[in-house]
Amino acid sequence: MSDSVIDRVRRVIEAASMSQAAFAEKVGLTPDKLSKSLAGVRRFSSLELALIAEAGGRTVDWLLTGREPLRPAFAARTSAGATPRRGRVSDAADRFTAAYEVLELLGRPPKLPPMPSVRPDIKRFVDQGRQLAQDAVGALTAADGHRTVAALETDVLITACTQAFGVDVAVTSLPDAVDGLTWQTDTFRLILLGPTETWTRQRFTLAHELGHILARDAQELVVESHVAPGRQKDLTEVRANVFAAGLLMPAPEIRDRFRQVADRHGRLTVEAFSELVVAFKVSPSALSARLSQLRLMDAKSEPAVHYRALTTEICHLLAGATDAFQRQLAWAAAQRFPVRLVAALYKCYAEGETTLRPLASLLGMDVDHLHDLLDPAEPDSPEAAVGEVEGSEVEEGDLIFQP
DSSP states (O other), X not given: OOOOHHHHHHHHHHHTTOOHHHHHHHTTOOXXXXXXXXXXXXXXXXXXXXXXXXXXXXXXXXXXXXXXXXXXXXEEEESSSOOOXXXXXXXXXXXXXXXXXXXXXXXXXXXXXXXXXXXXXXXSHHHHHHHHHHHHHHHHHTTOTTOOXXXXXXXXXXXXXXXXXXXXXXXXXXXXXXXXXEEEOSSOEEEEEOOOSOHHHHHHHHHHHHHHXXXXXXXXXEEEEXXXXXXXXXXXXXXXXHHHHHHHSOHHHHHHHXXXXXXXXXXXXXXXXXXXXHHHTOOHHHHHHHHHHTTSSOTTSHHHHHHHTOOHHHHXXXXXXXXXXXXXXXXXXXXXXXXXXXXXXXXXXXXTSSOSHHXXXXXXXOHHHHXXXXXXXXXXXHHHHHTOOTTOOOOTTOXXXXX
């Protein structure tokens, strides 16, 4: 006979090696309420289950269903020969999947809007990547007919992907040699990116991982190391790379901007090439590959070899856009959590449906420290709150000037 919620709560109490009354006090319940719930006279509330799960080192999902927490199997897709350790990879994803589990149990799962998919009549993976990119560009630019994907800085692009496709994106610490993690289930779509000083790689990785999600490649956790155009042999990786190039550098936009800079400079000079790097927010090597693919530049020509060897920073310097480079660099190196996931967990806490632990776990913070940040102690006195200056009398409305 399978265990019930009551049976599993009893197991938590037994494992705690505490009396029923002591356990009730620990989780903030009266002994009478706990006794009635264990007798089946009253139901446990969602908050009470969250407190019991927290005290017992379990999850609410386990208390309700007996299911162990979701632990992802993963497919390692690396190009550098290094396979990340399974434990470290799972740890990186566990914080986020636990948050999804809590929201699902509380009846507040994230919205998953319809998204483009591979068309059954398109057989070649390369063509599928192109088609997906065209559909994705259309979805991302539908809200504003004058906006292009290239015009969106990476943080804005992430927000657009969340709104259009229901994909949650985080920039968080990942195991060494891992550029990104991707995972999708029936209830969430997740992309994790590592902080980096190579912001063009991070942007390309974002687009690459989005390609996996739209193609439904990430049914198990996908771990990728050193994502780079043209270096993978797996056909799903080829498709994701083609998608990323088509999303970040759509053929019509590339051709149009290429003509503009070439006409202005008379030919594709290093300055003109640098303008394109800045405009499309990609690396010189990625742009070179795309120009060659569209037959706008001979990949074997001397200028092409020279342009490909440039750095992103040099291109921004030549184009007079060092401020844009520094802005992207600072953003790519900073941690970022999915806004809607954080907001949803905080709302559940504010409305008394769960504790702060799920949010603290997601943010990688101590729960007491997070509580202090969200609910700071009141000032000791009204004078401290208004900044009274000892030895001076300040009438209401007076201005205080300090050097």
